[in-house]
Each structure stands twice: as C-alpha cells, then as structure tokens.
Amino acid sequence: MSVVLNFKSHLSELFAQALREVAPELSKNGSGQTEILIERPKLATHGDYACSLAMQLAKPLRKAPRDIAQALIAALPESDVIERLEIAGAGFINVFVTIAAKQHVVHGVLQAGAGYGHIHLGAGRKVGVEFVSANPTGPLHVGHGRGAAVGDCLCSVLHAAGWNVTREFYYNDAGVQIDNLTRSVQLRCMGIAPDHPDWPEAGYRGDYIADVANAYLARETVDADDQHVQGSGDVNDAEAIRHFAVAYLRREQDLDLRAFGVNFDVYSLESALYTDGKVKETVDRLIASGHTYEQDDALWLRTTAFGDDKDRVMRKSDGTYTYFVPDVAYHLDKWRRGFTRVINEQGADHHSTITRVRAGLQALDAGIPQGWPDYVLHQMVTVLKNGEEVKISKRAGSYVTLRDLIDEVGCDATRYFLAARHPDSQLVFDIDLAKSKSNDNPVYYIQYAHARISAVLAQWGGERHALLQADVGLLDSEYETALLQRLIDYPQVIENAALELAPHLVAFYLKELAADFHSYYNASRFLVDDAAVKLARLALIAAAAQVIHNGLALLGVGAPERM
C-alpha cells in the first residue's frame, strides 16, 4: 500500500469525488468551479482537518448544510487515513486521521533527510530573484540586511518548492550618484571635509569616504570580482577615483554579504548595459514603438498609456539617460535570459519604480506579460539604540551597518530577526535587546531544541540507521501526536511560503515545532529501559531535529549540536 502523508490533498480528492456524486453539476468536472477547501482547525476537538464544503453548497443546493454534510460523508470513498468523521457546528465536516497514518511521517522524514519538505510546486521552472542591489556608494545598512535576509530566504524556499532559482545582484555603478561619490572622494583626497563650506549639498559625508580617499592616495589595490584596481593617487584624475571608489565599496559590500552567508549567482552592472549597447537598443526600440515624444529638449516615454500617473523622462536635456532606461534594458535582458518569472525584492522606498519598469517593458512590445516582474517589498527598518531611534542617512553619514549587526548580535540572530517578519510590516530592530538579552531571541529557542535532541541522541550512542527499524506504532501520547502532526505540516508550510512569497512563515513554523518538542521533552523521558519504546521516541525526536535542521537551513541559520 502506498503511504499517504499529504493528508490535505488526499482529503481534498476524496471530497471532490463525493461532490461529483452529491452535486455533479457543481463539481469541477461539471460546469461548477467549487473549490474543495481543507483546513486545519484550531481546536483539537474539531479534528485534524475540516471541510466547509457543505456550507458553501447550502445556497446553490437550497438545502440545510448539515443534510448536505450527511450526504457528502455517505458518498466519501473509503480511506485508510480516516479514523472517523463528524458533523459539527453550522455544517463543518471534521476529519479525524488515524494515528497509524500520522506515525508514517517519522520514517518519511528520516528517509528523506535533508530532502524532507522539498516539493514539486515549481516543477523545475526558472525564476530569477534580484535582491539587495545596493548602490556602491557606501556600506550596507540594516535595510539592506533585511533585503538580504528576506531575499536569500525566499530563494531557499522557492528552491525547496521545486523552482530553479538564480540569485542576482544589480549594481547601479553609473549615473549621478556615482558622480557624487567620485566628487566626495576627490574632495576628501584634497583634504576637504564635509564641514567645509565648499562641501557639496549632494556629497556623501560618511567617514568611510575618508577611508576610500586614504586608500586611493596610498595606492592600495582593491580586489573586487575578477578585477584588481589600484589607486593611482592622482587627485585630479576623476575617472581613476571613480573606478577605485566603486571597486572599493563593492568589495566592502561583498565581504559583508559573505559574512552574512548570502551568495549570488549573477552580478549585473548598470555600466555594462551602456557599454554593450543594451541601453541604446532599448531606447531605439521604445522610439520605434511610437510611445515616445520630445519636449523641453528631453525625450519622454508615454508611461501613462500603461498605468503610470505621469510620463517619464528617458533622456535628459543634457543628453544623459535617467536611471529608468537602463532599468528597463536590464529587465528586458532578464526576460531574454529565459526568466519567465522574475521576483525583485526591494525596500518599499523604491516602490514607485514598479509601475514605471512594467510600463517601460509593455511599451517595448516584446511579448512580456503585464504585471511582469513580481515584486516583494520590505517595509523600512527602524533601529533603536539606547531606547532612541537612530536616523539612517547615507549622506549625513549616520549609520547602522550590516557589519555592526553581525559583529554585535551575531549572524544567526540577525538573519532570523530580519527574516522572521512579514515583509509588509515595519520592523523595529532594538539593538540593545538583541545584544544584551540575546537569549530572548527566538532563534536560540529553536537552536536549543536541536542541540537538546543532539545531546540525547549522543547519549544514546546508537547508530542512526537503527532508528529506521523503530516501531512507530508506540507513539501515541498527546505530545507525540502533536509532534507527528507538526512534522506532517512542514511541506505545507513550504508550499504556502512559496506561493505567498512569505519566508517568515518558516520562522514561525519552526518556533511552534520547537515548542512542541520542548513540551514533549519536559513531559517524557526518551532513554527508557523498554528498548522498543526508546527507539520509537528517539526516532521521533531525530525526525524533529531533521525538520528543524531543514527549516533553519532555509533561513540561513545554523542548527548547532551544542551551544
């Protein structure tokens, strides 16, 4: 017999069959589009799963929900999984799953190992995820950290859900901001500091600018990507300064990201879009499309024809392009690289680019679907230090860098903290709390569960292979059934997180899994005299440890054996 572990889809199929019998005209095979929703009730007394189909059918069938429920149950095919069925409340059908069916999950997890939780939702399709994409004009700050944590975790979740994921970073290494950077470094080289009356309004004021200037003057060599850039020390050579400063800051960002455990598959440079003609090609295509016009010595794109609230300048009156043009060229390039799905993870302060980029892509008339690409926007991070909000301003040089957080709070806790919230909600990062009372951080609670299990298994000292022989039929206490059900839920969590592009769901799931384990731990002994009971319990907690390990891996957080 085949082992069913995905109870939700199994039950969904059973009810679909029942529906075809009870009300064929409303089933999916008929003209109807009735969705079969199987949910997990909050209360254990309401069963393991519940179906509200009868209530949905009440109106179209003009019958009482409870009567429909009765008919559905009568028409439901037999299944080993179902212990019993109940009609409750207004017409819920509550399903109680047999303990035997749940117990299978232990061997399922142990056999699948790191593969438990991998599903086929993505069916191997390509998805390109762009995240962080910070300008090389300064160190990465907390906001970038959130983007890095959310983006990287999202990629891991999508990978687990069966997508072929490419992580991508886009460098805006051209344009006005880089000019400002260059000028700022040059002034520093000449001994002019931000408090000087000649310091430009748009100049960068952070101390790191002085570091860059000193390195340039000292003719240091910077290794960034595949190139080695040496500072010439020539204060008047703006081009050399620009080249050096960008390389210097890119290296700093790369080091920070590496320390944060985030790695990219592809780095794209804005400057390359100019040098290899992709910007020009995009402009030409847009002009040819007939959606552009000249006004006030500038070239405009009629983005209002594609939902934007005002038209956008493409080529400024000074002859240079706005950032928007290479952005469109860049996305056209992504499309051509075969990414029928692209997700851009960015800070919400850039949300206005969404309509613009999509409009530009539509204007190209390149067969790109409306609404492409997808976006995940994370809201702003507020940093609290000494109970006061730290204002972050790159130009003023007021900073909470990602590096600071990693050094002071630790990589695991920082990643967890930044990824464990819905991207849509604003995040308050209390540095003092995270630093001084780091034990309060839920990441330790989860890691502790893993370490505890490791300690018990080490004390047992047996071969991991032996656990596969465990008689899981002995697992039937309330703590054990709760843990079994939690392990069964894991693939569903991956699916939801992937569908909703909401990696924080994994973090919350892990907290609940850890809680189930800790309760079990305090209520039961594992290393008991009865060999069969001992093996069964160890198999269960080993499975729990495996799922904690798998889930933490998605978050980029370690699962230590000791702490």
Added chain:
RNA sequence: GCGCCCGUAGCUCAGCUGGAUAGAGUACUUGGCUACGAACCAAGGGGUCGGGCGUUCGAAUCGCUCCGGGCGCACCA
C-alpha cells in the same frame, strides 16, 4: 493632494485563498531541576482585532469611508 504599506494583549508580532471560543513571545503572578542540557516546561490574569457602514450562512481577513502611523510622488537612484 495623489499612490503603496501598516494599525490585533502593556510591548514585539502571528493569524494560510473569509470559517467554529482571535493566538504566540515578552512583561507580570505562581509552581517545577537527586530524571536524557532550566537558553526549558506547566498554570493564571490581560482584547470594542483603530472607528463606522456594507457584502456573506459566517469578516481580524473582502469592499467603501473616516482617523492614526510609515514610505514614495525629480530631466536622483
């Protein structure tokens, strides 16, 4: 003024495509280490889900509106 996001326990936050009595953590009160790690567990109090109207058998969830907060509204990125 226009657009996007948010408003849930004192605080930090969950709540899956609308479902049954709204949940965690923290803080507070109490109890549990001569048992595999107490970075843990158990119990208790704490709520007009910002307000109102609407759709629905059923709304924290969907729609409208008002209030409050954040972020955008450049020939910057």
